[in-house]
Amino acid sequence: MKRLILLLTLLAVPTSLLAHPILGFPRHRGVEPLTNPLYSESCGECHFAYQPGLLPARSWKKLMAPAALEDHFGENAELDEEDRLAILKFLTSNAADTTWHYKRSIKITRSLAEDEAPLRITEVPYIKKKHSHIPRWAVQDNRKVRSLSYCNRCHTRADKGAFVRAEVDIPGYRNWADLF
Numbered sequence: 552m553k554r555l556i557l558l559l560t561l562l563a564v565p566t567s568l569l570a571h572p573i574l575g576f577p578r579h580r581g582v583e584p585l586t587n588p589l590y591s592e593s594c595g596e597c598h599f600a601y602q603p604g605l606l607p608a609r610s611w612k613k614l615m616a617p618a619a620l621e622d623h624f625g626e627n628a629e630l631d632e633e634d635r636l637a638i639l640k641f642l643t644s645n646a647a648d649t650t651w652h653y654k655r656s657i658k659i660t661r662s663l664a665e666d667e668a669p670l671r672i673t674e675v676p677y678i679k680k681k682h683s684h685i686p687r688w689a690v691q692d693n694r695k696v697r698s699l700s701y702c703n704r705c706h707t708r709a710d711k712g713a714f715v716r717a718e719v720d721i722p723g724y725r726n727w728a729d730l731f
């Protein structure tokens with residue numbers, strides 16, 4: 552009888568728990584490939600529109616503060632207040648630390664201390680470590696890349712939230728995997 556009760560209890564575990572980062576496995580490998588027309592238009596002009604799941608909400612809040620947008624990595628990315636608030640909501644409600652289902656977002660969140668709020672995805676320890684051994688000639692000195700910030704120049708399916716190694720194509724260096 553005890554066994555039967557145990558079995559029934561196990562069967563009653565909701566399947567959503569299987570996607571829990573501690574109790575189970577995340578369901579998807581990448582970051583959630585969310586899109587939003589206002590966001591793509593306002594934030595996809597100078598670089599690809601980074602998915603919200605690439606940074607925790609506290610980072611998006613810092614980036615989206617009015618003063619921060621006025622001096623955004625040396626550029627002016629100011630928005631009118633209505634658009635700013637709408638984009639802020641889109642980013643924070645889908646941020647890396649809000650998901651249990653997307654593996655990369657979970658790894659990003661786990662690699663940061665709770666009070667750390669980097670302004671760059673490329674400064675998140677997990678992302679930094681993944682690229683630490685890539686030589687300058689492939690990135691900064693590569694005219695077709697210039698900076699690690701342009702994820703989609705190498706990650707061919709970045710716009711789909713996919714960042715697996717097998718789908719990397721460094722412009723000018725098709726055979727990069729043999730070079731470093």
Ligand code: HEC
Nearest residue numbers: 593594596597601624626627628670671672673674698700
């Ligand atoms: C006028 C051009 C421009 C616009 C518009 C713009 N950005 Fe940027 N953004 C930049 C530049 C330049 C960098 C730094 C790139 C580099 O270091 O090579 C950057 C970097 C970033 C980074 C850090 C990337 C990294 O290195 O990890 C984030 C995150 C970011 N932008 C988010 C946004 C968001 C959100 C918006 C919309 C509110 C936005 N950007 C709009 C020019 C822009």
Ligand code: HEC
Nearest residue numbers: 672673681689690696698699700701702705714715716719
């Ligand atoms: C110069 C090209 C280049 C750019 C730009 C670049 N990456 Fe990468 N990325 C790579 C390479 C190469 C690897 C594989 C490294 C290895 O395993 O040796 C990689 C690995 C990764 C991985 C781990 C994949 C895996 O299968 O373990 C993630 C996640 C990732 N990159 C995210 C990003 C994000 C997010 C950005 C933009 C902020 C970015 N990358 C920009 C080249 C690039």
